[in-house]
Amino acid sequence: MESSRAVTVRVPGSKSVTARALFVAALANGTSRLIAPLESADTVAFANGLAALGFGFERTPEGWDVTGDPAGPSTEAATVWCHDAGTAARFLPALASLGTGRFVVDASAQMRARPMGPLLRALRALDVQVHAAAGDRLPLRIDADRVAGGAVQVDAGTSSQFLSALCLMGPGTRNGLTIEVLDEVSVPYVELTLAMMREFGAHATREGSRITIAPGGYEAREYVVEPDASTASYFFAAAAVTGNTVTALGLGRGTRQGDLRFATEVLPAMGCEVRVEDDRTTVTGPARLRSPGEVVMRDISDTMMTLAAIAPFADDPVRITDIGNCRVKESDRIEAMATALGACGISTDTGPDWLEINPGRPHPALIQTRADHRIAMSMSVLGLRTPGVRFDDPDCVRKTFPDFHQEFGHLQATWRRG
Ligand SMILES: O=C(O)C1=C[C@@H](OP(=O)(O)O)[C@@H](O)[C@H](O)C1
Numbered sequence: 001m002e003s004s005r006a007v008t009v010r011v012p013g014s015k016s017v018t019a020r021a022l023f024v025a026a027l028a029n030g031t032s033r034l035i036a037p038l039e040s041a042d043t044v045a046f047a048n049g050l051a052a053l054g055f056g057f058e059r060t061p062e063g064w065d066v067t068g069d070p071a072g073p074s075t076e077a078a079t080v081w082c083h084d085a086g087t088a089a090r091f092l093p094a095l096a097s098l099g100t101g102r103f104v105v106d107a108s109a110q111m112r113a114r115p116m117g118p119l120l121r122a123l124r125a126l127d128v129q130v131h132a133a134a135g136d137r138l139p140l141r142i143d144a145d146r147v148a149g150g151a152v153q154v155d156a157g158t159s160s161q162f163l164s165a166l167c168l169m170g171p172g173t174r175n176g177l178t179i180e181v182l183d184e185v186s187v188p189y190v191e192l193t194l195a196m197m198r199e200f201g202a203h204a205t206r207e208g209s210r211i212t213i214a215p216g217g218y219e220a221r222e223y224v225v226e227p228d229a230s231t232a233s234y235f236f237a238a239a240a241v242t243g244n245t246v247t248a249l250g251l252g253r254g255t256r257q258g259d260l261r262f263a264t265e266v267l268p269a270m271g272c273e274v275r276v277e278d279d280r281t282t283v284t285g286p287a288r289l290r291s292p293g294e295v296v297m298r299d300i301s302d303t304m305m306t307l308a309a310i311a312p313f314a315d316d317p318v319r320i321t322d323i324g325n326c327r328v329k330e331s332d333r334i335e336a337m338a339t340a341l342g343a344c345g346i347s348t349d350t351g352p353d354w355l356e357i358n359p360g361r362p363h364p365a366l367i368q369t370r371a372d373h374r375i376a377m378s379m380s381v382l383g384l385r386t387p388g389v390r391f392d393d394p395d396c397v398r399k400t401f402p403d404f405h406q407e408f409g410h411l412q413a414t415w416r417r418g
Pocket residue numbers: 015016017019086087158159160161164185186189301302325
């Protein structure tokens with residue numbers, strides 16, 4: 001029987017899967033139904049972007065219906081507002097390039113500050129007319145004339161989203177695409193992209209640094225969106241720091257989301273007991289957390305803040321390396337995490353692409369979230385053992401998990417009662 005300190009959760013849908021499903025459904029022949037998509041600021045911005053480009057988008061009680069057009073955007077002029085969403089800001093210019101017309105892509109000040117250059121250079125190399133703000137940033141204007149495809153190189157060393165965007169547009173081009181990958185972070189996200197493209201009928205293969213994508217569009221289908229593995233990391237981490245048990249439903253052996261590795265690789269190295277089944281993953285925290293030593297997080301950097309937030313409770317320093325691109329996400333996450341932990345009395349060291357956290361007993365503080373959802377969610381885990389941790393902008397979680405604080409509070413209340 002499940003003890004009252006063992007909690008089962010089903011976290012909301014994956015942001016990354018929802019964004020990809022929206023993109024491929026938009027280029028498919030017919031109507032696709034996305035079941036259990038993520039409803040959050042990022043994915044709503046993405047869906048609104050599709051609608052602005054002239055694709056059919058409708059919410060139904062069963063899910064999101066997207067009516068695609070293999071010919072690309074049907075409008076000849078549109079402004080696409082991406083808000084804070086990296087996925088929308090990187091993927092939608094590629095989708096717009098498949099149309100004919102003048103498309104403006106813009107976003108919040110936070111997203112305007114994030115890099116776009118490698119994607120824009122690749123699009124220009126494919127003869128797409130792209131005019132961008134200084135430094136190749138948003139806002140940008142695309143004068144599109146049905147990009148034909150061909151061979152292109154891309155540097156995905158600051159974001160894999162540049163590469164995923166090119167891959168996703170490939171089946172919509174007349175000649176297909178051959179992409180030479182020059183550098184790469186977050187590799188599991190590209191694997192997710194290629195796998196989902198195939199699930200929607202596209203032909204995409206990878207050999208080393210070369211990705212080949214055949215023309216021919218996508219097939220409409222019904223698609224069930226998995227829960228979000230990055231979001232689940234906060235619940236697994238909660239088990240890790242309290243010695244309780246959390247089971248996350250819908251995330252198991254078959255997942256393509258790399259961030260489940262936080263549970264399957266990082267937490268066992270800290271003394272957690274982790275069980276992965278076909279459709280669920282269960283984490284039980286130890287009496288005392290061990291330091292995993294150095295953890296290279298290049299592939300799963302969205303979970304680096306989750307690790308940083310539980311690191312003070314480990315018995316030795318925790319060093320997180322190869323996370324340089326975290327400096328150009330919603331915030332400079334290396335600096336932001338060091339500051340947040342420092343506000344709680346935890347000492348850290350930082351370098352260009354690493355963060356080291358020393359053990360300590362955190363005290364409560366008001367945390368500056370910098371409009372970064374992951375600061376609020378990861379520091380909430382630290383808050384489980386540090387009553388009184390508060391946030392200047394708790395609602396920043398709306399980006400990927402609007403009900404985070406309620407759900408996390410519920411978890412805490414269950415444990416308190418148990
Ligand atoms: O393609 C995606 O869905 C994502 C890729 C990753 O970005 P980077 O490739 O910039 O690390 C990740 O951090 C982001 O939350 C989602």
